[in-house]
Amino acid sequence: MNRGNDIIFHSSYQIHGGIHPPENKAQSNQSPIQDLPIPPQLVYPLLHNDRPLTPTVEVGERVLAGQIIADGKEATSANLHAGTSGIVSAIEEHSLPHPSSDKGQCLVITADGADEWAPRSALKSAFEQPREALLEHINQAGIAGLGGAVFPSHIKLASQVETLIVNAAECEPYITCDDRLMREQASELITAIELVLYLASAKQCVIGIEDNKPEAIAALEEAIQLRKKETDLDIRIGVVPTRYPSGGEKQLIELLTGQQVPQNQRPSALGLLVHNVATLYAIYQAIVLGQPLISRVVTLTGDAATKPGNYRVRLGTPINWLLEQTDTQPYERCVMGGPMMGFELKDLSAPVVKATNCIIAAGKNELSEPSQALACIRCGECADACPASLLPQQLYWFSRAKDFEKTRDYNLFDCIECGACAWVCPSHIPLVQYYRFAKTEIRAQDEEKRKADAARKRHEFRTMRLERDKKERAERHKKAAEKRKNAAQSKGEVDEKKATVADAIARARAKKKAAKDSSS
Amino acid sequence: MFNSSPHQRASNSVSNVMLQVVYAAIPGAAALFYFFGWGVIFNLITCISFCLVSEALTLKLRSQPTAAALKDNSALVTAILLGLALPPLAPWWVAAIGSIFAIVFAKQLYGGMGYNPFNPAMCGYVLLLISFPVAMTAWLPPAPLAEQSASFTDSLSLFLTGRDLDGYYLDTYRYNADGFTMATPLDQLKTGYSMGFMNDELLSHPVFTDFAGVGWQWVNLAFLLGGIYLLARKIISWHIPVSMLIAMAVVSALMSLYDSGQTIGPIMHCFSGATMLGAFFIATDPVSASTTTKGRLIFGAGIGIFVVVIRNYGGYPDAVAFAVLLMNMAAPLIDHFTQPKVYGSPSKTPEVHD
Numbered sequence: 001m002n003r004g005n006d007i008i009f010h011s012s013y014q015i016h017g018g019i020h021p022p023e024n025k026a027q028s029n030q031s032p033i034q035d036l037p038i039p040p041q042l043v044y045p046l047l048h049n050d051r052p053l054t055p056t057v058e059v060g061e062r063v064l065a066g067q068i069i070a071d072g073k074e075a076t077s078a079n080l081h082a083g084t085s086g087i088v089s090a091i092e093e094h095s096l097p098h099p100s101s102d103k104g105q106c107l108v109i110t111a112d113g114a115d116e117w118a119p120r121s122a123l124k125s126a127f128e129q130p131r132e133a134l135l136e137h138i139n140q141a142g143i144a145g146l147g148g149a150v151f152p153s154h155i156k157l158a159s160q161v162e163t164l165i166v167n168a169a170e171c172e173p174y175i176t177c178d179d180r181l182m183r184e185q186a187s188e189l190i191t192a193i194e195l196v197l198y199l200a201s202a203k204q205c206v207i208g209i210e211d212n213k214p215e216a217i218a219a220l221e222e223a224i225q226l227r228k229k230e231t232d233l234d235i236r237i238g239v240v241p242t243r244y245p246s247g248g249e250k251q252l253i254e255l256l257t258g259q260q261v262p263q264n265q266r267p268s269a270l271g272l273l274v275h276n277v278a279t280l281y282a283i284y285q286a287i288v289l290g291q292p293l294i295s296r297v298v299t300l301t302g303d304a305a306t307k308p309g310n311y312r313v314r315l316g317t318p319i320n321w322l323l324e325q326t327d328t329q330p331y332e333r334c335v336m337g338g339p340m341m342g343f344e345l346k347d348l349s350a351p352v353v354k355a356t357n358c359i360i361a362a363g364k365n366e367l368s369e370p371s372q373a374l375a376c377i378r379c380g381e382c383a384d385a386c387p388a389s390l391l392p393q394q395l396y397w398f399s400r401a402k403d404f405e406k407t408r409d410y411n412l413f414d415c416i417e418c419g420a421c422a423w424v425c426p427s428h429i430p431l432v433q434y435y436r437f438a439k440t441e442i443r444a445q446d447e448e449k450r451k452a453d454a455a456r457k458r459h460e461f462r463t464m465r466l467e468r469d470k471k472e473r474a475e476r477h478k479k480a481a482e483k484r485k486n487a488a489q490s491k492g493e494v495d496e497k498k499a500t501v502a503d504a505i506a507r508a509r510a511k512k513k514a515a516k517d518s519s520s
Numbered sequence: 521m522f523n524s525s526p527h528q529r530a531s532n533s534v535s536n537v538m539l540q541v542v543y544a545a546i547p548g549a550a551a552l553f554y555f556f557g558w559g560v561i562f563n564l565i566t567c568i569s570f571c572l573v574s575e576a577l578t579l580k581l582r583s584q585p586t587a588a589a590l591k592d593n594s595a596l597v598t599a600i601l602l603g604l605a606l607p608p609l610a611p612w613w614v615a616a617i618g619s620i621f622a623i624v625f626a627k628q629l630y631g632g633m634g635y636n637p638f639n640p641a642m643c644g645y646v647l648l649l650i651s652f653p654v655a656m657t658a659w660l661p662p663a664p665l666a667e668q669s670a671s672f673t674d675s676l677s678l679f680l681t682g683r684d685l686d687g688y689y690l691d692t693y694r695y696n697a698d699g700f701t702m703a704t705p706l707d708q709l710k711t712g713y714s715m716g717f718m719n720d721e722l723l724s725h726p727v728f729t730d731f732a733g734v735g736w737q738w739v740n741l742a743f744l745l746g747g748i749y750l751l752a753r754k755i756i757s758w759h760i761p762v763s764m765l766i767a768m769a770v771v772s773a774l775m776s777l778y779d780s781g782q783t784i785g786p787i788m789h790c791f792s793g794a795t796m797l798g799a800f801f802i803a804t805d806p807v808s809a810s811t812t813t814k815g816r817l818i819f820g821a822g823i824g825i826f827v828v829v830i831r832n833y834g835g836y837p838d839a840v841a842f843a844v845l846l847m848n849m850a851a852p853l854i855d856h857f858t859q860p861k862v863y864g865s866p867s868k869t870p871e872v873h874d
Binding site for chain 1: 523524525526527528529530532533534536537585588592594632633634635757806807809811812813816855859860861862863864865866
């Protein structure tokens, strides 16, 4: 695809392993993004990355679109905003969009249909603002990684790097929300890239994209060229082969730079910052339009979807509303996320959240039915497919045997849970499930150990303190006793003297008396 | 029921993998049948029956689901590998005992499919070789050299009763035109060396007419063909067979350089005996082989070296079974020391700073 310009390049670096599952993108990427009508009720889980959020509004209060309704104390949480105007009708238990299908505290807004907005505060002439002001603006807007990790963006953006990598790979089958966003909002994305380059003091940007999205590549190229006429910009498009999981952060970095992020470190160790396309668009909305993160593009697809495509959905929209509004047929199974890393939804009253990039309403036989797993035959297909160069067959063996020390030795924590191993496994073993189990167990053990260590330290300190107190007390007693003894002794010495004197007197008297008696 | 991601799978299965191995063995089996007659088929049928029945019965005793396990075709592969390794027209109970031992002892007692540290077919084979050395080395001459070939009914009678319909023993069929008992080329060499003969004298024997022995070379080429099919279908990876064959060729070439008179040459090694069957069908059994890429190279090379050494210096004419079992033992250790470099882990070779 050499078009005689320096914007597009094809990277020749490779990652280990990877797979090529059926792409299934054409169902949903043909039509433009449509707005989904606002539902009568919006549901907001009071959780961010499994950590609690605190509501900042009361039940019964009227809120406006874009108004903050909850925030979190912890650094890894992000603000939550009302998606439309309405009344906070409840804070109650509600189904969560979570693999566990658990219920949790949710804030419910009953929409009033006016969709009235709180005053929007766009940052005027953003490039002249201090970085801190921009970061705070992004923080206030509740922006978090929309690729799925939902890590707060302002924290990532605070680091200073050389290169911004835009993750536009969208390697999961079925999902096309980033593809459509790039085709339709290319120039906005370029503005967002410029803002992030400014924020991170980065010199260049590489957009990493799979070669199955030629329209998006062309749209971006055009937008970059247009912008280049006005200003000096180093934004290039790195085209990578379509191979899952090229969109894994570490994998994309290796594909574009040939470098590997060192174990237990972040991309910033290599002077890199990676942001997803949808996150960049959210940053654009926040800074240029003054609109906090209250909606996102969600791919609706699957055989049961009669109108598959991409929809701009207000966060908090119950998924069954999305299915109803799009006349989706009765489905066999419903998955949030892609087929490789998503999870099955049992209760569709659960809402769309920041991490929701795709809903698959699967028809009969579209997704693999869980089948009876056979024994591992150590064929090694999984090791060939693993993008982290792990030995999944050995990790499986040790996880199954609950030999967690060994799983750690075999680098379990470098597993990104992409599912490539389980996809190729001829024995149909749900490998990822075993790794999640082992990771959870190890984390629990570590936490237990940490608590035990802390308790032991407390106990040791207490024993030490008691011992010390006892010693000090004993010392004090000893001193006091000595003092008394000394006192007693010195008193005793006086008595002795007196006694000696008295004795002497007595003896003298006796002598005198004897002399007197004998002389008489 | 909780479904873990991924929600899609490639359309491969253990039972298909095993079935492909069965298909790939067809050319080799056909060549054996062509050169050695009906005994090959009888062995296969007996092994398949006994293996499947033993598998089903042991699974039942172990209260494991029977149908699902039989459908994985692993017992079928064990049966076929053992059946192909046995001398044709050995008594039926040889095949039966080998099959029962392979499935019950070498496989199911270790926990069944996936848990056996040793290749079950080779365990069965070695048990038979040690227990019944005479029956296990009584190979018929390949058809072109045979004085008389056994008809279907004579073969069946020999197989079941030890005598043909006219009452003759198997040995009758093992004489060649000159009135000598025929042995396999490797056996011929082994016996010849021990009697002090040199390669020049031994290789003039009609058994060695072509490049690696009448019949045997074609059997090996047929198994090689099946092996290439397995490679093309990505059922096996190239590492084990290629490293095994290269190791065999290199070691035997070096030994020939050292002593050209009384060692088996590289071509004879690679295209005689069970070499190709071993390289592509037996050493590649994933359960008992090494599972890392580097480990597989070591595993294959180890088998190759052992085969050459045992064939030259051991007490048995062929050595594939022993070599495979020896390396099966080493597989866990090899795997431990050949873990791949994980993404982002510090490289093992220290960087050079100047």
